[in-house]
Amino acid sequence: MQEENKVIEYKSLAKVTKGSSGLKELAITCVCLANTQGGNIIIGVEDKSKMPPSDQKIPDSIMNTTVSRLRNLCFNVSISLNDKEVHENGGEFFSIAIHPTLKSIATTSEGKIFIRIGDQCQPARGEDIVRLASEKDAFQWELQIRNVKVSEIPEGSLLWLGDEIRNSDRVKPFVKEMSDIEIAEHYNLVIDGKLTNLGILWLGDFKQRSRIVYPLTVQYIVYDELEKKVRKVDWTDNTKNPKDLLLDIEKEAIELGYFDEFPQGFFRNKIRHYDGRLIRELLINAIAHKSYTISGDIFIRVYPNRLEITNPGGLPLGITKDNILHTTNRRNPHLIRILHDLKLMEGEGSGYDLIYEITGRDSKPYPEVISDFNSTTVSQSSKILDEEAVLLMDFIAKSYPLSQKELIALGIVARHKKVLTTQLTRELQLNDEERVRSYIGKLLEKGILISRGIKKGTEYLINPKLLKNSKINIKPTLKVIEPHRLKALIIEDLERYPRSEANEIRKRLEEVPIEDIRKIIYKMVRKGELEHTKDKTYRKYWLAKKNRNNIEN
The missing domain is CATH 1.10.10.10 (Winged helix-like DNA-binding domain superfamily/Winged helix DNA-binding domain)
Structure with missing residues (x-):
């Protein structure tokens, strides 16, 4: 069975058969799932073993009673009962599906509001409730129908969209066989012959886009060492769709292509201040996760030592700076779907993995995320923390086939020289130290890393034999x-x-x-x-x- 995550929760059968306290706890889980992305609660499976007792039999009456009582213990929560299942060990279990609330806020029968943070349910604070209400509006924004008919959009818009979709290898064959208007309907750009907000964003002209509340506008500002503006470019005329806008920003942002040089033997190694893939991912995140129900531009601020990208709206509900690497929550799911199918962004939940991999290989600080209700700012430093770590990461990446997880973990060890299990767990944003094994297990097997100490005192460092074989002139350090x-x-x-x-x-x-x-x-x-x-x-x-x-x- 799958591990518990933001949409899956395992509960023992005792929760629904022994007393009312277990059902009240279950109702809280229903509320927090409904207030975010929905999910499934699997009942009858023990949390530790992830399997039901082999002799467990569940009468239909218990299943029906559970759903009935839960409906009385929580409001504005849509609960449906799934079929009973039999595990391979012979034990029975069942699950209930919790559907996300689209317009209302789910509460317990006592009027309490809970939200999902990672795989935990937490009481909503005052600012969380405001965000929650705002998120409900944002979720509906994309599909709101405007009084603009398909015949009123610029000629060639539908043809352009159809060609872009058909040329993408991320789109299934049956979608490519659709007509241009059917493709627009498939992606919810057109409903009943009229454009949605999302449709105007992609297919409309500048007049139609300007009437959206609120359109996609961007400002690019460059500062000098005294933080005085030296250059500014803006895209506030609404003449471009999201793809053309993204490509034009990348073309105009020449300062983001600057690089550092440092010696590598007879040659000089060039490391860009900001990797092109990192820039693309940060920009596309700002466009995809922008709150289109809050007024404001996306700001790209370039300083001599850092890049800051600010977009209107806080982080999506349930995501914090401390779980952003493993938690996903789509604020604009239909927009994200198009961006993904047009190959403009990574798959769901893999964007920050790529950012951590790139910054790890270039030995640069991980991006700093600052978020409140009105805006989210991501700050990325251009500083190289350790030039030797860059050369070492390059040697290892060329010599060993490594997964993205392994490159992320290796980047942390390389920059620190030596890292404790507890520190590695914290930097990887993991809740359980056991999960670190999936990041460093094969690195230990391949002899890239070695470990010292036991349990929480275990520390990981680069294998000295590998350092010797790399023939990189790495200075000895007392850190290890x-x-x-x-x-x-x-x-x-x-x-x-x-x-x-x-x-x-x-x-x-x-x-x-x-x-x-x-x-x-x-x-x-x-x-x-x-x-x-x-x-x-x-x-x-x-x-x-x-x-x-x-x-x-």
Whole structure:
């Protein structure tokens, strides 16, 4: 069975058979699913084993009673009962489908509102309720019919759309066989002979687009070191459809094509400030996830050290800066469908994976996302964090066939030199440390990475043998020093500078993370190899007498 995610939830049969508290909890799950994208609750499957007990039998009466009681415990929630199923182990289970609410807000019978954040249900805050109401309007915006007939749009618009769709390898054959008007209807650009808002965005002229509330407009602004405007281009005349607009922005944004150079043997390696695929993905995200019910332009601001893209509307409901890598929620699903089929954007949920892969390979910071109700800003730095990591990532990518997940994880390890399991889990935005295995398992098997330590103390680093074979002139670093060698350095340091604080030792061993120094010091204290003052905040350490005698002898 699938893992639990934003649209799938597993519940034990005991939730619906033992007391009312389980059903109330189930009602909360129904509400939070209805307020986002809907989903399925699978009842009778144990959460840990992901399978029902082999001897479990479920009478139809329990299934019907469950749905009936849930309908009484939550309002504005559409619940339907699916057929009973039998697992391969013989145990029975059933599921209920929760449909998304399109215009109303789902609540429990007590009037409480819940939303889905990743795979968790959380109470809605005041600002969440405002966003939720706004999202309902945004979801309907695309399909609202305008008083514009197909005969009133510019000649050639339907022909252009038909040719674009038929030339795409992402479109199924039966769609390519449709007529031009049927293709427009298939993508909800035309309904009953009239254009929708989405249809005017793609097929209308500048007058028709200008009447949309609110049209797609963009401003591109370049700043100097003092953050003064030095160049500005805008697209506010509504003359272009989304594809032509995107291509024109990429053509005009010459500053985004600048690059850095650094030596690589007899040659010079060029790394663009912003990879072309990264620019495309950030721009298309701004267009696809813009709130078309909020007034405002998309702003592309280019500074000497960073790129900022701001679009009207906050992040889609259920998505935060801390789960954006694994959580998806379509604000404009029909627009996204066309952009995907025209090969302008990656598949659902894979856009930020590509961004993380690119920034990891170029050893650049991951984009910073800042979002409130009115706008979302994505800031991407142009700075290369580690030139050696760029060369190393390039060597490994050419020498080993690696998946996108593996490249993302490898990029994190390469830039940090060494990373703990807990830190890797956090940077990959994972809820469970066990899921890290899917990112680094094969990297360990292939000998690209090695691990040290156990459980939460496990740390990963690039295999020294691989560094040697790469023939890249990588400078040695104390960041990856082995524990016993670090202990010897600390002993030598305290022999010269007794009664030192951990931070003072860190200043003299500046490359070594303070966490590693503290770990060794605490271990030496437990073994009686170090002594220390009684105060906790500014504790000083020195070699124990027996340790000093061993050194002298």
